[in-house]
Amino acid sequence: MKKISILILFALLTASMSYSQQDAQYTQYMYNTVSVNPAYAGSRDVLSLTGLYRTQWVGLRGAPRTFTISGHSPLKNEKLGLGISLVRDEIWVQDETYLDIDFSYTINTSADAKLAFGLKAGAHLINIDFSKANPEDDSDDGFDPLNNVDNRFSPNVGFGLYYYTDNFYIGYSAPTLLRTKYYEDQNVGNISYLSRDNINHYLIAGYVFDVSETTKLKPAVLFKAVEGAPLQADLSANLLFNEKFTVGLAYRWSAALSGMIGFQVSEGLMIGYGYDWETTELNNYNSGSHEIFLRWEFKSSKDGIISPRFF
Numbered sequence: 001m002k003k004i005s006i007l008i009l010f011a012l013l014t015a016s017m018s019y020s021q022q023d024a025q026y027t028q029y030m031y032n033t034v035s036v037n038p039a040y041a042g043s044r045d046v047l048s049l050t051g052l053y054r055t056q057w058v059g060l061r062g063a064p065r066t067f068t069i070s071g072h073s074p075l076k077n078e079k080l081g082l083g084i085s086l087v088r089d090e091i092w093v094q095d096e097t098y099l100d101i102d103f104s105y106t107i108n109t110s111a112d113a114k115l116a117f118g119l120k121a122g123a124h125l126i127n128i129d130f131s132k133a134n135p136e137d138d139s140d141d142g143f144d145p146l147n148n149v150d151n152r153f154s155p156n157v158g159f160g161l162y163y164y165t166d167n168f169y170i171g172y173s174a175p176t177l178l179r180t181k182y183y184e185d186q187n188v189g190n191i192s193y194l195s196r197d198n199i200n201h202y203l204i205a206g207y208v209f210d211v212s213e214t215t216k217l218k219p220a221v222l223f224k225a226v227e228g229a230p231l232q233a234d235l236s237a238n239l240l241f242n243e244k245f246t247v248g249l250a251y252r253w254s255a256a257l258s259g260m261i262g263f264q265v266s267e268g269l270m271i272g273y274g275y276d277w278e279t280t281e282l283n284n285y286n287s288g289s290h291e292i293f294l295r296w297e298f299k300s301s302k303d304g305i306i307s308p309r310f311f
Contacts, residue, residue, distance in 0.1 A: 023176065023200045023224075024066040024089045026054065027250055027258045027274035027291050029234060030220045030311060034072050034083050036202050037173035038102035039118030039162035042074035042081020044297065044309050052293040057278070057286035062092040062132070072102065079106050081116070093132045097125045100156065100175075113165045120158035120175050125151050154178065160202075169311055170205040201225045208310045216240040218248075218310060236260070240310065246272070255280060256289070270295045 026032050032052055033040040049071040057063035072083030083102035089095065100122030109115050128149040160173030179198055206220035217239055224232040231253075238248030238260065246262035256279055262272035276289035 024087060027276055028260060028272055028293055029222050030206060031272060031293055031295060033204065034070050034102060035068055035085050035087065036175050037118060037160035037162055037171045038120040038158060039104050039116040039160035039171060041072040041083030041102040041104040041118060043116060043162065043164060045074060047073040047298045049296045050293060054291040056289040057282060058288060060286040064091040093130050094128045099123050116162040118160040122156040124154045124156050127151060167208040173202045174199050176200055198227045206311055214242050216310065268297045
């Protein structure tokens with residue numbers, strides 16, 4: 001059963017992995033914007049720290065797991081923002097580590113609107129160990145350990161734009177501009193495998209509607225495009241009650257339906273959880289995907305309170 005599961009996983013992933021590396025995906029992307037858009041750094045006006053863990057397709061050996069920790073803050077010159085992100089992404093025979101530093105510069109476009117420009121610079125380490133494909137099988141199966149990749153380093157640069165008001169935001173980013181090939185071709189179990197980084201394009205937008213004095217509706221959308229893979233669209237809508245409790249639904253086009261809950265534990269601490277139900281044939285071989293995040297924020301020394309930002 002384990003061998004069948006990993007073959008199913010590999011068959012479904014080969015189409016995209018054969019041509020390009022896609023960045024990690026998140027259900028609660030609206031709380032993790034800085035990981036893909038450097039222009040978001042400093043936009044919350046306080047020091048903001050986020051930790052997120054995602055385990056995808058639970059029960060399917062070799063399925064993706066992602067851990068992200070990030071922090072960002074405005075600097076003394078409030079037009080400048082600084083952020084740092086560490087991402088660990090594991091899938092099948094491959095694991096990747098990203099360490100990025102983000103810089104942003106923000107201008108006021110009107111009395112209640114801002115436009116931020118962001119730059120990302122970072123380092124990328126990748127390991128590919130074909131022996132993980134089926135560790136219980138001693139046969140060759142077409143795997144060549146000489147073609148493993150061990151801590152291959154590559155630099156990274158990216159950029160982003162982020163426009164926002166008190167109740168609306170839209171941003172575009174390309175967090176990985178440098179294209180890196182790790183090898184041209186590897187025959188794995190009689191399947192051709194090519195690994196390289198391509199440019200991932202992100203477009204994110206959202207709005208906050210006042211439904212009543214105690215309830216807000218927060219729809220959001222994220223589009224992601226990369227060469228060699230289908231366009232990915234994530235649509236979501238969250239209801240926020242009394243600025244404390246959040247509940248919502250999300251849909252990843254032709255991939256998954258998600259449920260989300262969140263709770264503002266204190267002025268500075270928020271916790272959230274997301275669960276994905278697969279809408280593809282993979283639903284028959286796993287028990288869903290889980291994602292949990294924590295966000296800590298610290299009071300501004302300027303006014304002693306945290307601004308009630310909802311994105």
